[in-house]
Amino acid sequence: MNRAIRRLSVVGLAMILLLMININYLQVFRVNTLAAEPFNARIYSEQFKIWRGEIVAAGDESNGGPGMVIARSKQLKGGIFKRVYPAGRVYAPVTGYDSIYATTSPYGITGIEKSENKFLTGTAPSLAVYNLKGLFTGKPKQGASIYLTISPKAQAAAYQALATMGKPAGAVAINPRTGAILALASYPTFDPNALATQNGTKFNKVDKRIVSDPAQPLLNRAINVTFPPGSSFKLITSSTAFATGKVANQNSTIPAPRAYLLPGSHSYLYNDAGAPCGNGHPTILYALTVSCNTAFAKLGDTVGGSALYRMARAFGFNNSRLTIPLPVTASAYPKLTDPAQIAQSAIGQFNDTETPLQEAMVAATIANGGVTMRPYLVQQIKAPDQSTVQTAQPTALGTPISSSQASYLTAMMLSVTHNSGGTAYLTAGPPATSIAIAGKTGTAQNGVNNSHLDDAVFTCFAPAGNPKIAVGVIVKGGGFGADAAAPIALKIIQAYLGQQ
Amino acid sequence: MTAVPNMEAFPRRAAPHRAVPLPRGRRRTELAMLCFAVAIMAFAYAAAGLGMSGHIPSGLVVYVFGFAVLMAGAHLTVRRFAPWADPLMLPLAALLNGLGIVMIYRLQEAGRGGNPGVVISTLTSHAALYQLMWTALGTIAFVAVLVVIREPRILQRYTYTLGTIGLILLAMPALLPSSISAVPGTGAKIQIALGGFSFQPEEFAKLGLAVFFAGYLVAKRDVLSLAGRRFLGIDLPRARDLGPILVLWVISMLVLIFESDIGTSALFFGLFVAMLYIATQRKSWLLIGVSLFVSGSLLLGAVVPHVHERFAIWLHPFAPSFIQGSSYQLVQGLEGMAFGGVLGTGLGLGQPYRTPLVQSDFIFTGFGEELGLTGLMALLLIFGLLVQRGLRAAVAVRDPFAKLLAAGLAFVIALQLFIIVGGVTQLIPLTGITTPFLSQGGSSLVATWMVIALLMRVSDTARRPAPQPIQDEGLTQVVRAG
Numbered sequence: 001m002n003r004a005i006r007r008l009s010v011v012g013l014a015m016i017l018l019l020m021i022n023i024n025y026l027q028v029f030r031v032n033t034l035a036a037e038p039f040n041a042r043i044y045s046e047q048f049k050i051w052r053g054e055i056v057a058a059g060d061e062s063n064g065g066p067g068m069v070i071a072r073s074k075q076l077k078g079g080i081f082k083r084v085y086p087a088g089r090v091y092a093p094v095t096g097y098d099s100i101y102a103t104t105s106p107y108g109i110t111g112i113e114k115s116e117n118k119f120l121t122g123t124a125p126s127l128a129v130y131n132l133k134g135l136f137t138g139k140p141k142q143g144a145s146i147y148l149t150i151s152p153k154a155q156a157a158a159y160q161a162l163a164t165m166g167k168p169a170g171a172v173a174i175n176p177r178t179g180a181i182l183a184l185a186s187y188p189t190f191d192p193n194a195l196a197t198q199n200g201t202k203f204n205k206v207d208k209r210i211v212s213d214p215a216q217p218l219l220n221r222a223i224n225v226t227f228p229p230g231s232s233f234k235l236i237t238s239s240t241a242f243a244t245g246k247v248a249n250q251n252s253t254i255p256a257p258r259a260y261l262l263p264g265s266h267s268y269l270y271n272d273a274g275a276p277c278g279n280g281h282p283t284i285l286y287a288l289t290v291s292c293n294t295a296f297a298k299l300g301d302t303v304g305g306s307a308l309y310r311m312a313r314a315f316g317f318n319n320s321r322l323t324i325p326l327p328v329t330a331s332a333y334p335k336l337t338d339p340a341q342i343a344q345s346a347i348g349q350f351n352d353t354e355t356p357l358q359e360a361m362v363a364a365t366i367a368n369g370g371v372t373m374r375p376y377l378v379q380q381i382k383a384p385d386q387s388t389v390q391t392a393q394p395t396a397l398g399t400p401i402s403s404s405q406a407s408y409l410t411a412m413m414l415s416v417t418h419n420s421g422g423t424a425y426l427t428a429g430p431p432a433t434s435i436a437i438a439g440k441t442g443t444a445q446n447g448v449n450n451s452h453l454d455d456a457v458f459t460c461f462a463p464a465g466n467p468k469i470a471v472g473v474i475v476k477g478g479g480f481g482a483d484a485a486a487p488i489a490l491k492i493i494q495a496y497l498g499q500q
Numbered sequence: 501m502t503a504v505p506n507m508e509a510f511p512r513r514a515a516p517h518r519a520v521p522l523p524r525g526r527r528r529t530e531l532a533m534l535c536f537a538v539a540i541m542a543f544a545y546a547a548a549g550l551g552m553s554g555h556i557p558s559g560l561v562v563y564v565f566g567f568a569v570l571m572a573g574a575h576l577t578v579r580r581f582a583p584w585a586d587p588l589m590l591p592l593a594a595l596l597n598g599l600g601i602v603m604i605y606r607l608q609e610a611g612r613g614g615n616p617g618v619v620i621s622t623l624t625s626h627a628a629l630y631q632l633m634w635t636a637l638g639t640i641a642f643v644a645v646l647v648v649i650r651e652p653r654i655l656q657r658y659t660y661t662l663g664t665i666g667l668i669l670l671a672m673p674a675l676l677p678s679s680i681s682a683v684p685g686t687g688a689k690i691q692i693a694l695g696g697f698s699f700q701p702e703e704f705a706k707l708g709l710a711v712f713f714a715g716y717l718v719a720k721r722d723v724l725s726l727a728g729r730r731f732l733g734i735d736l737p738r739a740r741d742l743g744p745i746l747v748l749w750v751i752s753m754l755v756l757i758f759e760s761d762i763g764t765s766a767l768f769f770g771l772f773v774a775m776l777y778i779a780t781q782r783k784s785w786l787l788i789g790v791s792l793f794v795s796g797s798l799l800l801g802a803v804v805p806h807v808h809e810r811f812a813i814w815l816h817p818f819a820p821s822f823i824q825g826s827s828y829q830l831v832q833g834l835e836g837m838a839f840g841g842v843l844g845t846g847l848g849l850g851q852p853y854r855t856p857l858v859q860s861d862f863i864f865t866g867f868g869e870e871l872g873l874t875g876l877m878a879l880l881l882i883f884g885l886l887v888q889r890g891l892r893a894a895v896a897v898r899d900p901f902a903k904l905l906a907a908g909l910a911f912v913i914a915l916q917l918f919i920i921v922g923g924v925t926q927l928i929p930l931t932g933i934t935t936p937f938l939s940q941g942g943s944s945l946v947a948t949w950m951v952i953a954l955l956m957r958v959s960d961t962a963r964r965p966a967p968q969p970i971q972d973e974g975l976t977q978v979v980r981a982g
Contacts, residue, residue, distance in 0.1 A: 001778050001779065001781065001900065001903055001904070001907075002895050002903075003781065004777055004778040004779075004781045005778055005891055005894050005895050005903070005907045006891075006895065008774055008777065008778060008891070008907060008911055009887070009888060009891040011911075011914075012884075012887050012888075012891065012910075012911055012914035012915075013884060013887075013888070015914055015915070015917075015918040015922075016880050016883065016884045016887070016914065016917070016918070018918070018922070018927065019880055019917070019918060019921050019922060019925070019927065020877060020880055022922070022925050022926075022927040023837070023868070023873060023876050023877075023880075023921075023925055024873060026834065026837055026838065026868075026925055026926070027837055027838065027840065027841055027842060027868065027872065027873040027876070028841075028842060028873065030834075030838055031838045031841050034834055034835050034838035034839075035835075035838060035839070037818060037831070037835060039823060039824070039831075040835050041832070041835070041851075041854050042835055042836065042839045042850075042851050042854060043835075043839070045851065046839075078616070079616075
């Protein structure tokens with residue numbers, strides 16, 4: 001019988017071995033899948049025990065002071081944490097929110113809270129060494145803090161200006177030299193504190209109200225909503241004209257008929273209010289100063305659809321993979337073959353759309369001598385012991401135009417604000433400020449048969465001689481770009497440069 | 501056998517005049533290992549308290565001292581009544597039992613007295629104390645078995661008596677009304693609950709039937725191992741000898757139908773088939789047995805809704821129609837183990853209270869969550885060692901009845917572990933049976949202690965040196981009667 005017992009003992013051992021293999025599979029390889037199960041109560045409750053790191057806006061550059069905390073975790077009774085956003089709505093499009101459904105719903109967490117979640121929770125692989133140290137010193141484990149490029153002054157000014165305007169709008173300011181985002185504001189917006197509640201019933205009530213609000217406060221209008229660029233697109237048409245050699249410099253003349261027959265069609269395009277454009281052969285500088293539609297539509301036809309497409313793409317259009325690290329909706333310039341459509345697209349009509357961020361990137365590229373810098377929000381990531389985990393390295397996305405071409409465009413944009421006939425002379429020129437702002441307005445028709453109010457667009461940078469800030473503002477239904485968008489841009493620039 | 505004589509095997513002949521060294525009982529080893537087991541229990545108990553509330557629980561002394569006294573009593577009994585028994589079995593059993601008490605204490609404290617978590621509604625605030633009391637009863641049963649049964653073969657006389665008692669115990673819950681025998685929340689009818697106390701007769705039925713199988717098979721094994729026709733290279737038994745296995749199969753299927761308990765029926769049938777195989781050494785019995793059980797369960801799975809659902813849950817636990825209902829418990833257990841990961845959360849720091857009935861059928865997932873993969877591997881190794889020690893005793897003992905009994909009892913520990921741990925880890929369909937020594941519940945604990953006592957008795961018989969023949973015949977004098 002002993003042989004049978006020995007064989008049976010092998011069976012017994014094999015059963016235990018099978019259990020071991022299965023448990024290894026379960027507790028090593030199935031961990032992530034099981035953690036991601038939508039009803040995983042442990043993961044759900046565990047999130048409240050995590051001491052998330054802070055999100056900090058940049059310090060005041062002049063005194064190098066500490067940054068302004070815009071999201072932090074407050075410890076409650078029972079060792080759980082609650083997320084607090086001291087500046088609430090002002091920074092909502094940047095911070096996003098971290099709700100009780102962060103682990104169970106794709107909309108449970110947004111913004112920097114989502115994109116830097118691994119660092120904030122301390123689970124990023126690069127924090128392993130720090131965490132290991134904490135294991136031995138017995139310090140409570142806190143996540144890393146995210147230091148942003150956002151300038152509190154510019155951000156506050158941007159939000160205040162948008163809120164005062166009271167229309168759906170987005171504004172972005174960039175440091176043109178680095179791509180560091182200085183302000184990123186959206187209106188209307190929401191209070192992330194309301195969504196950070198740990199009371200499920202309360203959350204559902206707030207969530208229902210916000211989601212069903214026709215004003216759509218959760219939309220990030222700075223980076224995730226696209227608007228027609230209108231006349232501001234003429235900067236790209238001009239760039240294409242310089243780059244293709246069709247126009248030599250800002251003082252070269254271009255044809256500007258009073259009425260332009262769209263090629264291959266029977267419809268005419270006019271200037272605003274049917275006005276003439278100089279003597280019909282203005283310099284490109286003058287055409288941009290007064291924003292002639294006929295001149296740039298014809299110029300678009302001259303340079304061609306594919307050249308415009310390439311130039312728009314070089315400026316950042318049609319890039320659906322851009323993250324700052326928040327995912328940015330692609331601005332669109334379609335590939336066109338119909339000459340009439342190309343002519344319309346050259347003045348920012350037809351199917352062109354862009355985000356305020358893209359608008360700011362155009363100005364920033366011109367300000368930076370033709371080099372587009374990758375926009376970014378995160379300057380630094382620091383472990384709780386203040387050791388730096390990661391520091392931003394400014395990188396170029398591309399060089400759509402040469403530095404001399406950039407200087408032509410700068411001269412043209414300065415004329416927009418400094419020529420008494422320029423579209424932004426009164427709102428962003430000497431009558432309004434002593435800062436040398438180089439800008440371009442845009443007033444985009446939209447809606448079926450242009451039935452809606454025009455969208456107001458303004459893109460600019462300042463100071464023109466030594467650019468420190470580039471701004472893109474779009475106000476939906478704002479009317480003329482110069483009236484609605486330019487004052488907002490001016491307020492952001494003034495706040496950032498510390499001048500009135 | 502080789503032709504060359506192995507000198508190592510005959511040391512006594514090489515030195516006939518030297519005193520014969522007696523094989524050692526190794527009771528001191530047992531005592532040292534037992535102290536180690538109690539120490540682990542004490543540290544685990546302290547760790548659970550520290551994990552939950554940040555300070556060492558006040559009951560530590562009572563629990564550890566009480567447990568240590570019980571184990572010391574068991575050890576002294578072994579010294580007196582089974583001095584040659586395997587020295588590892590008692591410490592291994594003590595370690596498992598101690599860790600079980602700690603886990604039940606940890607679960608009972610969840611959500612109570614300001615501790616994190618939710619109170620487990622099916623667990624009273626003195627469950628751990630009860631478990632300690634049941635451990636005391638288990639130890640008494642252990643001592644009683646060792647004291648009363650001095651030789652395994654005593655049991656052979658009661659083959660049919662114990663077999664009948666075993667069958668009655670097995671069938672009792674099925675015959676009693678559901679109000680007494682149904683386990684709340686499981687649909688299984690496997691207990692006898694009267695006045696707040698519940699008793700699971702199947703745990704003891706296991707012992708009675710193991711004795712019966714051993715006695716019966718020792719008597720009939722020659723007949724059962726006769727070969728019938730040969731089919732596919734396997735000698736099939738004669739058709740007329742199929743009777744007993746068919747009877748057992750029918751009984752196990754009846755248990756399955758009337759008590760809704762696949763686990764118990766698999767356990768009994770598996771025990772019988774394993775012992776049948778050992779007795780006859782015919783693989784055909786294994787084959788017939790396993791295929792009978794699998795086809796029987798599949799057939800019942802198609803007919804009985806309760807069994808069918810078990811299969812469906814096993815295959816698709818995360819299906820939306822199950823996850824908030826019938827598979828909730830399994831999913832909670834799996835998620836708990838995943839939450840623990842490789843190292844576990846640490847005792848008192850996980851959320852095992854989220855798994856319904858984690859203190860009984862799912863206690864292994866509780867360990868998995870708080871002690872992690874590391875802890876579970878250790879637990880499985882302890883069980884593996886225990887099983888191997890039991891089978892080793894079976895191999896070593898000469899008496900065929902004791903051999904069969906020990907092999908069957910040791911194997912049933914492995915089988916029971918496989919059924920329940922495999923069930924809660926989604927390796928096989930889940931069927932609710934207790935995890936030996938760990939689960940809350942007195943019947944299982946007492947019965948398992950009795951199994952350990954029987955294995956140690958067999959081991960003692962196997963390792964006991966043969967009585968020394970009287971050496972000096974010169975002293976023998978012939979006395980002539982007047």
